[in-house]
Amino acid sequence: MKHLGKALxxxxxxxxxxxxxxxxxxxxxxxxxxxxxxxxxxxxIGWEIxxxxxxxxxxxxxxxxxxxxxxGLIPALESKKIDVIWSSMSITDERKKRIDFxxxxxxxxxxxxxxxxGAMGVTAKELKDKTVGIxxxxxxxxxxxxxxxxxxxxxxxxxxxxxxxxxxxxxIDYVFADTGPxxxxxxxxxxxxxxxxxxxxxxxxxxxxxxxxxxxxxxxxALRERLNAxxxxxxxxxxxxxxxxxxxxxxxx
Amino acid sequence: MDFSWIFPYRxxxxxxxxxxxxxxxxxVTCGFGLAIFxxxxxxxxxxxxxxxxKGYCTFFRGTPLLIQLWxxxxxxxxxxxxxxxxxxxxxxxxxxxxxxxxxxxLTLNFAAYxxxxxxxxxxxxxxxxxxAARAVGMSPAMILRRIWLPRAIRIGLPTFAGEVVLQLKATxxxxxxTVMDLYGAxxxxxxxxxxxxxxxxxxxxxxxGLTFLIxxxxxxxxxxxxxxR
Numbered sequence: 001m002k003h004l005g006k007a008l009x010x011x012x013x014x015x016x017x018x019x020x021x022x023x024x025x026x027x028x029x030x031x032x033x034x035x036x037x038x039x040x041x042x043x044x045i046g047w048e049i050x051x052x053x054x055x056x057x058x059x060x061x062x063x064x065x066x067x068x069x070x071x072g073l074i075p076a077l078e079s080k081k082i083d084v085i086w087s088s089m090s091i092t093d094e095r096k097k098r099i100d101f102x103x104x105x106x107x108x109x110x111x112x113x114x115x116x117x118g119a120m121g122v123t124a125k126e127l128k129d130k131t132v133g134i135x136x137x138x139x140x141x142x143x144x145x146x147x148x149x150x151x152x153x154x155x156x157x158x159x160x161x162x163x164x165x166x167x168x169x170x171x172i173d174y175v176f177a178d179t180g181p182x183x184x185x186x187x188x189x190x191x192x193x194x195x196x197x198x199x200x201x202x203x204x205x206x207x208x209x210x211x212x213x214x215x216x217x218x219x220x221x222a223l224r225e226r227l228n229a230x231x232x233x234x235x236x237x238x239x240x241x242x243x244x245x246x247x248x249x250x251x252x253x
Numbered sequence: 254m255d256f257s258w259i260f261p262y263r264x265x266x267x268x269x270x271x272x273x274x275x276x277x278x279x280x281v282t283c284g285f286g287l288a289i290f291x292x293x294x295x296x297x298x299x300x301x302x303x304x305x306x307k308g309y310c311t312f313f314r315g316t317p318l319l320i321q322l323w324x325x326x327x328x329x330x331x332x333x334x335x336x337x338x339x340x341x342x343x344x345x346x347x348x349x350x351x352x353x354x355x356x357x358x359l360t361l362n363f364a365a366y367x368x369x370x371x372x373x374x375x376x377x378x379x380x381x382x383x384x385a386a387r388a389v390g391m392s393p394a395m396i397l398r399r400i401w402l403p404r405a406i407r408i409g410l411p412t413f414a415g416e417v418v419l420q421l422k423a424t425x426x427x428x429x430x431t432v433m434d435l436y437g438a439x440x441x442x443x444x445x446x447x448x449x450x451x452x453x454x455x456x457x458x459x460x461x462g463l464t465f466l467i468x469x470x471x472x473x474x475x476x477x478x479x480x481x482r
Binding site: 071074075094095097098133136137155156157158162165166168169170171 | 331340349350351428431437443445446
């Protein structure tokens with residue numbers, strides 16, 4: 001009887017813990033507008049945060065945001081400091097070896113910006129002998145290695161933000177990144193003054209095709225499937241299109 | 254432990270190791286050259302030169318190297334393109350590279366520390382030796398060249414070795430201005446392969462190995478320079 005009581009108490013405690021356990025979303029602490037960034041008070045805002053809120057509402061769960069550095073996201077997930085990576089992480093085969101992904105929740109279009117000189121286009125012809133700034137280990141970096149490495153040179157940056165500064169001061173000729181952050185930069189004073197959009201690169205589905213998804217621990221299928229269902233519900237209900245309008249003039253899915 | 258990435262990334266690693274060594278050699282040699290002037294100015298009689306040298310050493314020893322590097326790279330470097338003609342000149346390919354600014358910042362910083370050490374060492378040279386040199390009729394320039402500086406460098410040598418090791422360990426910050434040094438290579442490998450520890454372990458071994466070589470080289474140098482105490 002005593003044991004039963006104990007077991008019951010532990011069981012109830014665990015159930016209670018389960019019901020109240022927040023889902024911890026790991027989000028990069030480097031600004032990545034318009035997807036994730038911080039307002040002046042340090043509160044996370046952006047398209048991905050809106051999506052997270054909608055998904056959590058669908059899940060009827062309380063979600064908390066955990067700030068993690070970009071290179072710490074996967075280790076943080078594996079050491080159970082977070083439950084979901086929700087930070088514009090493209091679904092790649094290399095990452096799939098370590099973590100599982102939900103279905104994609106947006107497609108990252110890859111493009112380039114460069115100085116305002118009127119020369120448009122981003123094929124091997126225009127890039128010949130140019131220097132291209134790319135954030136380290138992104139899908140763009142993989143794309144560059146495959147398509148442009150023999151004509152142009154790559155300069156690696158820890159974050160895409162730092163490459164914008166160098167583009168403005170003429171140290172690099174192009175920045176190659178997701179269209180979202182690129183267009184966001186072009187809206188700033190500095191971006192408007194120095195640079196212009198040069199175009200999207202030719203699609204390559206093996207590298208860029210899989211899109212961006214939420215990352216979960218390997219084998220955490222229950223959470224993955226709930227997230228998938230919630231993402232689908234948010235898309236179907238029209239909520240997705242609604243908050244996307246605030247950020248983009250195109251459908252990011 | 255997974256070290257299968259070493260082979261595919263060998264070029265990046267070797268290139269990074271080369272850049273680390275290059276930065277160390279440039280900053281130590283140029284910095285030492287500059288330090289000699291700083292030390293002479295500080296023990297010399299000209300008050301303007303003395304205060305300039307003192308101010309320089311205080312400023313560069315009193316601010317974090319990272320801030321100096323960023324001030325030079327993002328501050329100075331951002332205004333360079335607006336200098337008329339510079340962007341089209343033959344210097345631009347060098348001036349647009351982070352390597353130039355990294356070498357500059359490391360050199361200026363090293364010179365400040367070394368200048369102070371050398372100043373102390375110059376003051377530690379026994380007065381009698383300098384008086385003896387004067388007594389045999391050497392000119393002040395010759396005393397400096399033949400007696401004062403060589404003796405001071407010999408006195409400062411053990412500290413100098415330590416400074417070079419510290420300088421080696423200061424180099425990884427150059428990755429923050431896009432120089433793909435050894436640490437930068439490790440960072441990229443960590444990001445690409447999602448391995449947390451192994452690339453760091455490899456560069457740790459490299460830094461320890463290089464430190465060992467530096468201390469050994471200085472030991473040899475110290476033994477080779479004749480001393481009489």
